[in-house]
Amino acid sequence: MKQEKATVLEHDNFQGEYRILRLAAPVVGPMVQPGQFLELQVPRLGERILRRPFSIYQAGPEGAAVLYKPVGRGTDAMAAIQVGDEVNIIGSLGNGYPEPDPNKLPVLVAGGYGNAALYILAERMEKKGIAFFGGRSAIDILLVKEFEALGWDVRPTTDDGSLGTQGLVTAAFDPWMKEQDIQSLEVFVCGPNPMLKAIGDRAIEHNFTAWLSLDKNMACGVGACLTCVIKRKTEDGWEWARCCKDGPIFESREILWDE
Amino acid sequence: MKQEKATVLEHDNFQGEYRILRLAAPVVGPMVQPGQFLELQVPRLGERILRRPFSIYQAGPEGAAVLYKPVGRGTDAMAAIQVGDEVNIIGSLGNGYPEPDPNKLPVLVAGGYGNAALYILAERMEKKGIAFFGGRSAIDILLVKEFEALGWDVRPTTDDGSLGTQGLVTAAFDPWMKEQDIQSLEVFVCGPNPMLKAIGDRAIEHNFTAWLSLDKNMACGVGACLTCVIKRKTEDGWEWARCCKDGPIFESREILWDE
Amino acid sequence: MSIDLSIKIGSMTMKNPVTVASGTFGYGPEYAELIDLNRLGAITVKGICPEEHVGNQTPRTFETRGGMLNAIGLPGPGAQGFIDKYVPFLKQYNTPVIVNIWGKGMDDYGTVVDMLDGADTVSAYEINLSCPNVKEGGSAFGTDTDSFSRVIELVRAKTQKPIIPKLAPNVPNIGKFAKAAENAGADAISIMNTMPAMAINIETLEPELANKFGGLSGPPIKPIAIKLVFDAFKACSIPIIGMGGIFEPEDAIEFMIAGATSVAVGTANFVDPTTIDRVIDGIEAYLARKGLSAASELVGTVKA
Amino acid sequence: MSIDLSIKIGSMTMKNPVTVASGTFGYGPEYAELIDLNRLGAITVKGICPEEHVGNQTPRTFETRGGMLNAIGLPGPGAQGFIDKYVPFLKQYNTPVIVNIWGKGMDDYGTVVDMLDGADTVSAYEINLSCPNVKEGGSAFGTDTDSFSRVIELVRAKTQKPIIPKLAPNVPNIGKFAKAAENAGADAISIMNTMPAMAINIETLEPELANKFGGLSGPPIKPIAIKLVFDAFKACSIPIIGMGGIFEPEDAIEFMIAGATSVAVGTANFVDPTTIDRVIDGIEAYLARKGLSAASELVGTVKA
Numbered sequence A, B: 001m002k003q004e005k006a007t008v009l010e011h012d013n014f015q016g017e018y019r020i021l022r023l024a025a026p027v028v029g030p031m032v033q034p035g036q037f038l039e040l041q042v043p044r045l046g047e048r049i050l051r052r053p054f055s056i057y058q059a060g061p062e063g064a065a066v067l068y069k070p071v072g073r074g075t076d077a078m079a080a081i082q083v084g085d086e087v088n089i090i091g092s093l094g095n096g097y098p099e100p101d102p103n104k105l106p107v108l109v110a111g112g113y114g115n116a117a118l119y120i121l122a123e124r125m126e127k128k129g130i131a132f133f134g135g136r137s138a139i140d141i142l143l144v145k146e147f148e149a150l151g152w153d154v155r156p157t158t159d160d161g162s163l164g165t166q167g168l169v170t171a172a173f174d175p176w177m178k179e180q181d182i183q184s185l186e187v188f189v190c191g192p193n194p195m196l197k198a199i200g201d202r203a204i205e206h207n208f209t210a211w212l213s214l215d216k217n218m219a220c221g222v223g224a225c226l227t228c229v230i231k232r233k234t235e236d237g238w239e240w241a242r243c244c245k246d247g248p249i250f251e252s253r254e255i256l257w258d259e
Numbered sequence C, D: 001m002s003i004d005l006s007i008k009i010g011s012m013t014m015k016n017p018v019t020v021a022s023g024t025f026g027y028g029p030e031y032a033e034l035i036d037l038n039r040l041g042a043i044t045v046k047g048i049c050p051e052e053h054v055g056n057q058t059p060r061t062f063e064t065r066g067g068m069l070n071a072i073g074l075p076g077p078g079a080q081g082f083i084d085k086y087v088p089f090l091k092q093y094n095t096p097v098i099v100n101i102w103g104k105g106m107d108d109y110g111t112v113v114d115m116l117d118g119a120d121t122v123s124a125y126e127i128n129l130s131c132p133n134v135k136e137g138g139s140a141f142g143t144d145t146d147s148f149s150r151v152i153e154l155v156r157a158k159t160q161k162p163i164i165p166k167l168a169p170n171v172p173n174i175g176k177f178a179k180a181a182e183n184a185g186a187d188a189i190s191i192m193n194t195m196p197a198m199a200i201n202i203e204t205l206e207p208e209l210a211n212k213f214g215g216l217s218g219p220p221i222k223p224i225a226i227k228l229v230f231d232a233f234k235a236c237s238i239p240i241i242g243m244g245g246i247f248e249p250e251d252a253i254e255f256m257i258a259g260a261t262s263v264a265v266g267t268a269n270f271v272d273p274t275t276i277d278r279v280i281d282g283i284e285a286y287l288a289r290k291g292l293s294a295a296s297e298l299v300g301t302v303k304a
């Protein structure tokens, strides 16, 4: 990980409420692994001091890009970021997704900004599989065309049926799953907690591997403060694991969900 | 006094380090009296909360203008103010200069932003007299031409002799004063404390009237908090007087200077 | 559904929960052109002691990151001066007046009440036992439960009007003082006064305030005040006036949920004089949105 | 003129005055890629008690206006776990290690020292007697001078290494505790731990922290800490490690002028990991500019 003064190359509306922020970051860019994130210092945030974490959507030798949605003070203040501005980042952070098992069929399940978080994995994976993207409405499903262009078979689901199957992502995943040789699947998930848990439960019940990206609120982003912990099962109980350091990627069996 | 959401009409370099900020302020503008000031909320100042006081340089039915120099956090942050921005002001504040005595020769003595603070007085006064402006160098003497255009006889002094007489403002004032019918003078002063005190001392010694504008650091600007006090002489001693409410204009005899 | 914003502090009814923090609002006239004093639930005036008091030298305030330090030093006209200069002005309004009082020694607290109690305009007393800026003047009383209780009992004996001790924030157990205040006959308590603090100029090596020390106010202290209000609410049954960094309606609502019946806007008045109106309106809008019919229903509803 | 940045905390020499605030820097490895641990004057690790400790549920932190609240709850691997997992890493550096210790009861403070004292890498102990986040764990000891002194004496008897009680900020008279620490044999004291605080979500009515309460850190508390350091410096003759909102070199310098011999960078590490370097460089530049030849010459030079 490194701290870098990145420069804004692009900052635009992307889709729906999501915006794209592309940074020239020649130090951090090359080190990015799939599923990692940045801790970004929002310029001119004034009296709110903490950095904000964002999954890395794209990365390469020249830098990285994130897709983000305004949901609060920091993300709202990002609206003022201009091309050419300096944005201080720490990255790349987190354990990232493991190397996919070449003997398994890769499956992606995503929602919200999770689609962006899975993009680098999807891009770098040799074998392409199926991608189940869920969301409220068509406009909330990010990157369908981009994943298809990579060679993925994208199966969207929307609550309102405006794109793909109507229902939660499991409305498409479950029937498809029943027709598979389930233990040949390796599922990579990034989305809201209910989605993670739903797929995680299925992974345990049907005995396939599911890598879930868990997000918790963070302060340091580097494993020092012990804010972002989840409960990870151990032989005789559980232990705390840091989403920013030991995670954010955990295998479904590791996670002891809060009731 | 009123609180008003003013709009920035002009924000430019003015002279040397000074900038001009002109505001559309149809509520506050018309009420401005000579020697009054505004309490301005610096936009996007972040974690520094207090307003900053600025003398009113020009004012009329449409609004007001200030001349300011970056000297610290707030004035530095004002660099980001754009035409069209909303700037929240409270004004107009302070007691302002009294009506000039029509039987006296008006004399202005100013330095720093004091020249700007005296402009409205100089503009509205029927009789024009002599203006002694002091400063470090030519570039620090504001508004010479503007005062001359109003009909004032401007006598600059500079420490380095680059404009007018070399020396402090008293280097020009004292010889001129000796040639006057001193008690026919009414002097209006706005400048750094040593300048105020120098003229104030002469006013007492030579028995002429001198109105001094005293600036102290402020918090509320409206007379409520009791931060901005100076010692005002009373019959049997002294009392506190608020520069923002009882002042900033005091007659020289009123002021009990700290040793 | 009409919303009842009124609350009671002892026998004093406030038309809404919002007052101002003593020392940030002068004695009334100063903000009268900017704020409709009739809108306030109560006006809490600058601290008054029996005699005229000079207060501290300048600089009396210093801006910090996020807030400010003050060491004004409790200057004032004294009780008679207050009655002469300000009561005629204040009586024009239909807003009760809480007079914040202090003294150099314990007896002064009684004396100043004696001098003020005959004035009808004086609706209640807030007893400053926590000012960090004056050598005398209460700070000792605010940190020792015995002398604290004695001052309150002394004041209690002097008046029937509501008395509201203002608690010091730098104590390990504010519940003790809250309970002691109640036991001593206080009608309510107010929390918090400024937090003792200091700033030093690294170029001159001198303290930024002439008094060396001062009190920290503004947004930085709100989380400290919320906890103190919460603790005090659990410890006693008299109403609490909460203050400390209220800058937005949400802040005031948080205080009330924590246990404050009334809230005071202080430093925010300097920054934005519309704060009082926004807070009153914001409390009302929140109550409406949450289906509550009275401000009092919000008090102490924190789920903890 | 070469500038001597070194300072001494008891028998421990720090190459410069700068350490990190316990809990904001993990145990060493976490920031090692971003910060050169050899640059630090000392590394102060996250609090350790005898046994593994689970700590609090989440949410454990909450961002406030200007700062943050934390209620991490002192989770940790216990003394043996610290020795096994972290000492081998830390011993690679030529930077002394201050182990912050705490206990659920008084005896624990002695036990944890017993378990750690044999490790050479453990250079000194910072004794947490002021954590607002744990029901046990010191907060009671930090606000009562008797039990405070007894804990320090207990620890003193267990080790020759420097011991540094960390004082609670919510006391009326910190000088008493500073003096008591010195009398009990402490080599230094550290000021301040976080200020007890709370935030409530006004939509859910729930505290923002799972633990309900937490400690406020960051820029908001600096003026509070400066005063406490100043008061403690006047009251005792042992060195002070000052912390609380140090975000810029000027902040650290202000602490030293107020009376701190050493300074700790805490919450700022989360915001800007270059802070430590900038503070060290900034102290050096300031000393050079002021014609001082040693960091120790700056300590307590406030003109007050």
Ligand SMILES: Cc1cc2nc3c(=O)[nH]c(=O)nc-3n(C[C@H](O)[C@H](O)[C@H](O)COP(=O)(O)OP(=O)(O)OC[C@H]3O[C@@H](n4cnc5c(N)ncnc54)[C@H](O)[C@@H]3O)c2cc1C
Binding pocket: A037, A050, A051, A052, A053, A054, A055, A056, A066, A067, A068, A069, A070, A071, A072, A073, A074, A075, A076, A113, A116, A117, A214, A215, A216, A217, A218, A248, D063
């Ligand atoms: C590992 C990780 C990756 C993420 N990737 C993305 C992404 O690619 N795109 C995107 O739009 N969002 C992403 N998020 C969520 C994003 O961090 C939050 O939307 C953002 O922090 C909200 O900050 P705010 O200041 O706007 O909100 P505020 O509510 O003002 O924030 C207050 C504090 O709470 C924290 N916080 C608030 N919401 C969240 C949240 N949902 N998750 C974590 N912390 C939160 C903030 O970071 C801040 O410290 C990610 C979160 C994590 C933990």
Ligand SMILES: Cc1cc2nc3c(=O)[nH]c(=O)nc-3n(C[C@H](O)[C@H](O)[C@H](O)COP(=O)(O)OP(=O)(O)OC[C@H]3O[C@@H](n4cnc5c(N)ncnc54)[C@H](O)[C@@H]3O)c2cc1C
Binding pocket: B037, B050, B051, B052, B053, B054, B055, B056, B066, B067, B068, B069, B070, B071, B072, B073, B074, B075, B076, B113, B116, B117, B214, B215, B216, B217, B218, B248, C063
């Ligand atoms: C009545 C009055 C009229 C003024 N008119 C003008 C003017 O027309 N043009 C102009 O350039 N300046 C004027 N000043 C000075 C101006 O207010 C300061 O330059 C400004 O407040 C500095 O703020 P800052 O945030 O940049 O500095 P900082 O040092 O960051 O300010 C910190 C705090 O100290 C206060 N402060 C700092 N310097 C001064 C000062 N010299 N006077 C008062 N308060 C100060 C600030 O207001 C702020 O609250 C006037 C001051 C007063 C009191």
Ligand SMILES: Cc1cc2nc3c(=O)[nH]c(=O)nc-3n(C[C@H](O)[C@H](O)[C@H](O)COP(=O)(O)O)c2cc1C
Binding pocket: B225, C021, C022, C023, C024, C046, C047, C070, C072, C074, C100, C128, C131, C166, C192, C193, C194, C216, C217, C218, C219, C221, C243, C244, C245, C246, C264, C265, C266, C267, C268
């Ligand atoms: C300039 C100033 C003067 C004050 N004067 C008094 C006072 O006379 N008596 C008192 O009890 N509190 C006084 N206070 C404290 C406030 O009443 C209030 O308790 C504190 O400022 C916290 O509220 P705030 O953060 O909203 O300002 C004063 C505060 C300030 C800022």
Ligand SMILES: Cc1cc2nc3c(=O)[nH]c(=O)nc-3n(C[C@H](O)[C@H](O)[C@H](O)COP(=O)(O)O)c2cc1C
Binding pocket: A225, D021, D022, D023, D024, D046, D047, D070, D072, D074, D100, D128, D131, D166, D192, D193, D194, D216, D217, D218, D219, D221, D243, D244, D245, D246, D264, D265, D266, D267, D268
């Ligand atoms: C996340 C976090 C964890 C902390 N953990 C500890 C701890 O374990 N022991 C301790 O004595 N202080 C702990 N502290 C307090 C800090 O050491 C320090 O005293 C305080 O945060 C003030 O410094 P700062 O404002 O620079 O952060 C912690 C602070 C934070 C923010």
Ligand code: FES
Binding pocket: A217, A218, A219, A220, A221, A222, A223, A224, A225, A226, A227, A228, A229, A242, A243, A244, A245
């Ligand atoms: S955010 Fe600090 S440990 Fe994860």
Ligand code: FES
Binding pocket: B217, B218, B219, B220, B221, B222, B223, B224, B225, B226, B227, B228, B229, B242, B243, B244, B245
């Ligand atoms: S600044 Fe508040 S009284 Fe003048």
